[in-house]
Amino acid sequence: xxxxxxxxxxxxxxxxxxxxxxxxxxxxxxxxxxxxxxxxxxxxxxxxxxxxxxxxxxxxxxxxxxxxxxxxxxxxxxxxxxxxxxxxxxxxxxxxxxxxxxxxxxxxxxxxxxxxxxxxxxxxxxxxxxxxxxxxxxxxxxxxxxxxxxxxxxxxxxxxxxxxxxxxxxxxxxxxxxxxxxxxxxxxxxxxxxxxxxxxxxxxxxxxxxxxxxxxxxxxxxxxxxxxxxxxxxxxxxxxxxxxxxxxxxxxxxxxxxxxxxxxxxxxxxxxxxxxxxxxxxxxxxx
Amino acid sequence: xxxxxxxxxxxxxxxxxxxxxxxxxxxxxxxxxxxxxxxxxxxxxxxxxxxxxxxxxxxxxxxxxxxxxxxxxxxxxxxxxxxxxxxxxxxxxxxxxxxxxxxxxxxxxxxxxxxxxxxxxxxxxxxxxxxxxxxxxxxxxxxxxxxxxxxxxxxxxxxxxxxxxxxxxxxxxxxxxxxxxxxxxxxxxxxxxxxxxxxxxxxxxxxxxxxxxxxxxx
Numbered sequence: 001x002x003x004x005x006x007x008x009x010x011x012x013x014x015x016x017x018x019x020x021x022x023x024x025x026x027x028x029x030x031x032x033x034x035x036x037x038x039x040x041x042x043x044x045x046x047x048x049x050x051x052x053x054x055x056x057x058x059x060x061x062x063x064x065x066x067x068x069x070x071x072x073x074x075x076x077x078x079x080x081x082x083x084x085x086x087x088x089x090x091x092x093x094x095x096x097x098x099x100x101x102x103x104x105x106x107x108x109x110x111x112x113x114x115x116x117x118x119x120x121x122x123x124x125x126x127x128x129x130x131x132x133x134x135x136x137x138x139x140x141x142x143x144x145x146x147x148x149x150x151x152x153x154x155x156x157x158x159x160x161x162x163x164x165x166x167x168x169x170x171x172x173x174x175x176x177x178x179x180x181x182x183x184x185x186x187x188x189x190x191x192x193x194x195x196x197x198x199x200x201x202x203x204x205x206x207x208x209x210x211x212x213x214x215x216x217x218x219x220x221x222x223x224x225x226x227x228x229x230x231x232x233x234x235x236x237x238x239x240x241x242x243x244x245x246x247x248x249x250x251x252x253x254x255x256x257x258x259x260x261x262x263x264x265x266x267x268x269x270x271x272x273x274x275x276x277x278x279x280x281x282x283x284x285x286x287x
Numbered sequence: 288x289x290x291x292x293x294x295x296x297x298x299x300x301x302x303x304x305x306x307x308x309x310x311x312x313x314x315x316x317x318x319x320x321x322x323x324x325x326x327x328x329x330x331x332x333x334x335x336x337x338x339x340x341x342x343x344x345x346x347x348x349x350x351x352x353x354x355x356x357x358x359x360x361x362x363x364x365x366x367x368x369x370x371x372x373x374x375x376x377x378x379x380x381x382x383x384x385x386x387x388x389x390x391x392x393x394x395x396x397x398x399x400x401x402x403x404x405x406x407x408x409x410x411x412x413x414x415x416x417x418x419x420x421x422x423x424x425x426x427x428x429x430x431x432x433x434x435x436x437x438x439x440x441x442x443x444x445x446x447x448x449x450x451x452x453x454x455x456x457x458x459x460x461x462x463x464x465x466x467x468x469x470x471x472x473x474x475x476x477x478x479x480x481x482x483x484x485x486x487x488x489x490x491x492x493x494x495x496x497x498x499x500x501x502x503x504x505x
Contacts (some may be wrong), residue, residue: 195373
C-alpha cells in the first residue's frame with residue numbers, strides 16, 4: 001500500500017535519551033497508533049516528523065517528499081492536534097477561524113461551521129469558558145477545516161471522558177473513510193487504538209519494538225499463564241517477553257494458537273494491547 | 288503573515304481598555320510635571336512593550352510550536368513580531384499625541400496656536416515612534432532567546448543598549464570636536480526613521496538566527 005508518511009531510521013539524541021533509528025510507515029486510508037509508556041519517545045517522534053526539532057539522522061517523507069523540500073504546500077495537507085488548544089484563551093472560535101483562514105489557502109468556512117455545529121461549540125464564546133473536551137473538539141475542527149489528507153494527533157484524546165472520546169473517535173473514523181486520508185495518532189489510551197487503529201507502532205525507550213497490523217496483535221498474540229515447570233519447557237525462541245509474578249509466569253508469545261496446541265493443559269489468554277505493553281515494559285526478554 | 292499579526296492584535300485587543308487606562312494615568316502624572324513631549328515619548332515606549340505581552344500569550348498557549356505546523360514560515364513569524372511592534376509603537380505615539388494634546392490644552396501646558404507648534408508636535412510623535420520601535424526591537428531577540436518570562440526581566444537591557452550606544456556616539460562626537468547644535472539634532476531626527484529601519488533589520492537578523500536554530504518541544 002502506498003504510504004502517506006514514511007519514517008526511516010529517525011534518530012535524535014538528547015542527554016539521557018535517544019530516539020534510536022525509528023522507522024514505520026502510515027499507508028493511505030489507515031490509522032496508525034503510536035503507543036508506548038510516558039517518556040518512551042512518542043512525542044519526540046512526532047516533533048521530529050514535523051521538523052519542530054532537528055533530527056540527527058533519518059529521513060521522513062510525506063507523499064514521497066521531505067517536509068523541508070516544500071514545507072508550505074505539504075503543511076496545507078497536514079492537520080495536527082496536540083494535547084490541548086494552541087490559541088490564547090481569550091479568543092473565540094470565530095476569531096480563531098479568521099486567524100486560521102489567513103494561514104491556510106485551503107481553509108473551508110463551511111467545513112469549520114459544520115464542525116462547530118456537530119460539536120455544539122458556540123462561535124462567539126471565549127475559549128476560556130470551554131471545557132477540556134470542547135477545547136479538544138475545537139482543535140480538531142481547526143485541524144480538519146483546511147481539508148488535510150493526513151491528521152497527526154499527539155495525545156489528542158488524553159484527559160477526556162469516555163463519551164467525549166467516543167465522539168472524537170467517530171470523527172477520526174469518518175476522516176479515514178476517504179482512502180486518500182490517513183491518521184497518525186499517539187496515545188497511551190490503548191482502548192481507543194484498539195477501537196480505531198489499523199496498525200500499531202510500539203516505541204519503548206526510544207526504539208520501535210514492533211510496527212504491525214493491530215489485528216495481528218489482537219488475533220495472534222497471547223499470554224501463557226504457567227508455572228515454573230511449563231515455563232522451562234517453552235521454546236525460548238517463541239517467547240517475546242515474560243514476567244514472573246509470585247508463582248506464575250506470564251509469557252507473551254506471537255502465536256497463541258500454536259501455543260494452545262503445544263501446551264494443552266495450560267491457560268493461554270488473548271493479549272490486549274495493554275497486556276503487550278506491560279509485558280514488554282515490565283517483563284524480561286530471553287537472552 | 289496576516290494570520291500572525293491578526294492573532295497578536297486579537298490577543299492584545301483584550302487588554303486595550305487597561306492600556307488606555309494606563310495611558311490616561313500616565314497623562315495625569317507626566318503632562319503637568321514633565322510636559323507633553325515626554326508624555327508622547329513615554330506613551331510610545333509603553334505601548335511598544337506590549338510586544339513582550341504577545342510573547343507571553345504565545346508561551347501560555349504554546350502558539351509558536353503550533354504556528355510552525357501551519358504553512359507559516361519561521362521567517363514570517365519573526366517578521367510579524369517586528370510589524371506588530373511597529374503597529375504598537377505607532378498606536379502608542381499617536382495615542383500619546385492625541386491624549387497629550389488634549390491634556391496640554393486642559394493644563395495650559397502648551398498652546399497649539401500656529402503651524403510651528405503643530406509641526407513640533409508631529410516631530411515629537413515621530414521621535415516617540417522611532418524611540419519606541421528601537422527600544423522594543425532590542426527586546427525581540429531576547430524574547431526569542433529566553434522566552435517571555437525571563438526576557439521581561441532582561442527587557443531593561445533593551446532600554447540600556449540603545450541609550451548606551453547613543454551615549455557612546457555622543458561622547459565620540461564631543462571627543463572629535465563635533466558640536467551638537469539644534470541643526471544637528473534636527474538632521475538626526477530627520478534621519479531617525481532610516482536609523483530605525485537599519486536597527487530593526489539588524490535585530491531581525493539576530494532574532495531569525497536565534498529562532499531558526501530553536502527546537503520547539505513546548
